[in-house]
Amino acid sequence: MQRRDFLRLTALFPLGAASMRLLAADGRAVAPVEKMPDGRAHRFELSAQQFLLDGRPFQIRSGEMHPMRIPHEYWQHRIRMAKAMGLNTIAVYIMWNALESEPGVFDLKTGSRDFVRFIQLCQEEGMWVYLRPGPYVCAEWDFGGLPPYLLREKDIRVRHKDDAHYMQAVKRYLDAIAPHIAPLMTAKGGPILMVQVENEYASFGNDLDYLKQLQAMWRERGIEGPFSISDGLGQIQKEKTYLPGTVLGLDGDTDFAAAQAIAGEAPVWVGEGYPGWLTHWGDKDFQRGDYTDTLRKLLEQGRSFNLYVVYGGTNFGFTAGANANGDYSNFEPVITSYDYGAPINEAGEATPDYHRFRALIGAHVTHPLPDVPAAQKLMAFPAAMARPYASLWENLPPAKAVARPQANELLFAQDHGMVLYRKTVRTGGKLAIDGVRDYATVFSGGRYLDYVSRVHKPGLREQQHVAVPAPAGDAGNELDILVDSFGHVGYGQAMADRKGIVGGVQLEGRELQDWQAYSLPLDEHYVAGLKPLQIKPSRPGVFFKATVTLDRVADSYIDMSAWDKGYVWVNGHLLGRYWRIGPQQRLYCPASWFKAGDNEVLVFDLHRTEVASIRGFEHLHG
CATH class of the missing domain: 3.20.20.80 (Glycosidases)
Known part of the structure; x- marks a missing residue:
């Protein structure tokens, strides 16, 4: 098209x-x-x-x-x-x-x-x-x-x-x-x-x-x-x-x-x-x-x-x-x-x-048209609270040592999801990341600093640098760059759209070498193996879980307007991505993904640490 x-x-x-x-x-x-x-x-x-x-x-x-x-x-x-x-x-x-x-x-x-x-x-x-x-x-x-x-x-x-x-x-x-x-x-x-x-x-x-x-x-x-x-x-x-x-x-x-x-x-x-x-x-x-x-x-x-x-x-x-x-x-x-x-x-x-x-x-054909089939029923369901369930930081796989950040596909043969790049730094200053694909959250010493987005739309800052504070001691701070991906480009000349960080990372103009990289594919195997939280999360990168109890099942639109950016699963099925910048705030879920009784809704959000609600509507738009 x-x-x-x-x-x-x-x-x-x-x-x-x-x-x-x-x-x-x-x-x-x-x-x-x-x-x-x-x-x-x-x-x-x-x-x-x-x-x-x-x-x-x-x-x-x-x-x-x-x-x-x-x-x-x-x-x-x-x-x-x-x-x-x-x-x-x-x-x-x-x-x-x-x-x-x-x-x-x-x-x-x-x-x-x-x-x-x-x-x-x-x-x-x-x-x-x-x-x-x-x-x-x-x-x-x-x-x-x-x-x-x-x-x-x-x-x-x-x-x-x-x-x-x-x-x-x-x-x-x-x-x-x-x-x-x-x-x-x-x-x-x-x-x-x-x-x-x-x-x-x-x-x-x-x-x-x-x-x-x-x-x-x-x-x-x-x-x-x-x-x-x-x-x-x-x-x-x-x-x-x-x-x-x-x-x-x-x-x-x-x-x-x-x-x-x-x-x-x-x-x-x-x-x-x-x-x-x-x-x-x-x-x-x-x-x-x-x-x-x-x-x-x-x-x-x-x-x-x-x-x-x-x-x-x-x-x-x-x-x-x-x-x-x-x-x-x-x-x-x-x-x-x-x-x-x-x-x-x-x-x-x-x-x-x-x-x-x-x-x-x-008006242009010679035969009568069939009756229009009835549409499927849709349902609303009341707000359910999604509470912190697991932390990405407590569910990291073994790291892979790399001299420079590389794309997911080349590092891990990973097609989608996220990758974490980690390095200990002993100075602060302006951090520049070349080739973020597609959205990075940056942390120093476990504290969230800022995000860098490849998408430039109203409501998103287009900052060129992230300010990294100087470490308090000689041991330095862990610098974490968590990169989330969207889909690969599918039209035109930009067909080598690998994900992760595809360029270099500089701190005060000096390229940082020797990283630990972690594969986070968010696939069925990874999600099924999540270890629940041991303590209340203090840093973003949290999986939340809600239970939606239904007397009957029908199609529904799950409203994510209380959330920031991430992914939603219903009973183990990945619905897809949500993002506060919209215009979509509700994700369509077919009836077959629900069941009568208790339904598990899992949410991964890149920015939230606190409880938020989800609810079901009968329409895509408000």
């Missing part, structure tokens, strides 16, 4: 002068076919600048949703919501890093990873599928869907055909998923109309041979296409990375005439049309969009389109990604909610946009 702000103004862009031609082979105008996947083999073809299904023109009315952002028990409901809005296709990203946690360690089945089952559900509900399997997807997902283990290679060049390590990993990924995709293509009786080759490559590079090689790798594994690419029109014009013979999807643009000049006889469609937009931590408010006029024109002209997104869902756990400039500046992490201002909100409810879009589409 294009990150350029001007693309949010899609509704203002003119549609191309030429309307889509719906013509039979003899030149007669015909109505688009309205077939549903039925388990039989179908011919989906590209011909004369249009899509053909079994020889007749076919309009793709697609809405995007991502299985990994949806609790699997809600997959069917979200698909039915899209169908009831008048869509006939679901666009699906597959996030590589959700399937392969370590090199060669794949999980294609548990929880929301079972993309095959999701695609089968689409077919069962009478919906076609536009498959976008990567290897790179962007999607505001951690590292754009690429596995962070790639960053353990110091000189890795991702999205490069000449990097042997990267391409070997891509082959391993395609070997794992292609056998599951091939039987689901329309030619084999499945619902997949076409497969996208990579994603928005022109926003990153200009090596057309890289795309050709990926396409060839799919064909070698039994996927014959049709294939598509999706990109910004300006980027693809500049970089000349149109892959001949593929469907050209326009991201945030509707200049079909200019795009058709590139694609020749291959179809052009709206590969990503934006009814909403992404929100970053520190934004003034949740982003919204206005796509009504653009959708009306697309329908009037019979154009095919994909709404990005019809349903966004949630960046559970560590999955939220980030954006940055090519030089790694202007770092903007994505919030935990992926509501996106979509027509179907995070809890699966129809928004006003949903009803507007449904009315528009319903």
